[in-house]
Amino acid sequence: MVSEKMQDALNGQMNAELYSAYLYLAMAAYYEDSDLPGFANWMRVQAQEEMTHAMKFYDYLVQRGARVALDTIEKPPFDWESPLDVSERVLEHEKKVTGLINNLVNLAMDEKDHATNNFLQWYVAEQVEEEESVGAVLQKVRLAGNSSSGLLMVDAELANRVFNPPAAQK
Ligand code: FEO
Numbered sequence: 001m002v003s004e005k006m007q008d009a010l011n012g013q014m015n016a017e018l019y020s021a022y023l024y025l026a027m028a029a030y031y032e033d034s035d036l037p038g039f040a041n042w043m044r045v046q047a048q049e050e051m052t053h054a055m056k057f058y059d060y061l062v063q064r065g066a067r068v069a070l071d072t073i074e075k076p077p078f079d080w081e082s083p084l085d086v087s088e089r090v091l092e093h094e095k096k097v098t099g100l101i102n103n104l105v106n107l108a109m110d111e112k113d114h115a116t117n118n119f120l121q122w123y124v125a126e127q128v129e130e131e132e133s134v135g136a137v138l139q140k141v142r143l144a145g146n147s148s149s150g151l152l153m154v155d156a157e158l159a160n161r162v163f164n165p166p167a168a169q170k
Contacts, residue, residue: 002116007066009107010116014057015071016100021050023093026076027086038155039083042137046090048163053123060119083151087138094134098127 002010028043061068080086101123108117144150
């Protein structure tokens with residue numbers, strides 16, 4: 001069993017992961033509208049990954065005999081200034097999520113909930129990868145600057161990103 005406080009916190013993080021998927025789908029729509037299908041593909045893949053993050057919380061709650069509680073998902077923004085703006089917001093968002101995961105780990109440690117702490121370590125590692133991956137894209141967008149051809153090169157590269165189903169994930 002997990003404590004009621006931990007159950008609520010895990011449900012809260014599940015909601016945050018669902019919001020991440022929602023946010024990235026909104027960003028994908030912005031890129032579709034901006035005729036940058038590679039960037040849109042990247043955001044779609046990110047959204048799918050966020051769904052698996054949410055489902056891992058869902059499944060863990062079930063596994064521990066806790067109650068899954070779905071909540072309202074916050075409305076994401078509709079528009080952004082530029083691809084650079086979106087990329088900066090993605091990194092900002094991932095850093096925020098890292099903070100949320102760290103808070104969950106702190107709670108698990110406070111409660112001496114070793115099983116949940118162990119479960120959360122997957123997310124700790126995942127956030128390191130997410131920040132690195134998003135940071136690398138942001139750097140490329142920054143280098144492209146106002147060059148359309150530079151941006152189209154990044155777009156072509158991001159068109160190759162594919163979603164790795166959970167079984168194939170590290
Ligand atoms: Fe689920 Fe991108 O953090």
